[in-house]
Amino acid sequence: MSFKSDMARATRKITDAHNKIASTAALDLFASTIRDTPVDLGGARGGWTTKAVVEPAKSPERLDPTGELALAEMRANVPDGAGQEVFMANTLPYIERLEYGYSKKAPQGMVRRNLARVQRVVQAAISKYRV
Template identity: 55%
Template sequence: MSFSGDMQRFITKTTTAHNTIARVATLELFSGVIRATPVDTGRARGGWQTGVGSAPKGDNKRLDKTAAEPLAEVERNTPPGAGQVTYLANNVPYIMNLEQGTSRQAPEGMVRKNMDRVQKMVDAAIRKNRV
């Protein structure tokens, strides 16, 4: 075993762990937020959009009570690893009201609740993948 070989294995292991944690955390956060969005007409849940490099603009006016379309978009658009900023946006005019707990279906909001949950997962993943 050489020093350079040891360093290369360390770099590979660290990069792989970092990329995995970044993708899994993004998918968990975004899908959790989408699933936690209250459903009436499906407009708020369907309104979630993902973008890489910049936040999506405008209201897509998508109705989707099941969340199938925004969840598929999250899976499709989330990069395979770290290094790019991925955005989740919802431009439905009343989304901030829902986040502030105006719906009995989501009194704790969607984003705050899932940020806390995913942060705990990320912390555990970092401890598990410590190199």
């Protein structure tokens, strides 16, 4: 093998790991936020939407008590690679109240709670895909 081919293989391996780390961390963070959203009828949990574009989308009007519809959309829309932006949003009028403890089911909120653990999420992804 030549030095050039060794470097190309190493670069591909590092790039692949970097992409997997970014995708895994985003999926974990977003999925945890959806799952931490308190449920009455399921509108708040179903209101999470994920979009890999310049701006977040308006929340869909769907009841999703299990969060599976929002999770499926999130998995489909989180980019496979690093360096790409993805937005997760919930534009329901009462989501901010839920975030700041309105529901006894989620007094710590959903977004703040998960953002507080983002470093651990990234470290876990790095450990999983260490080159």
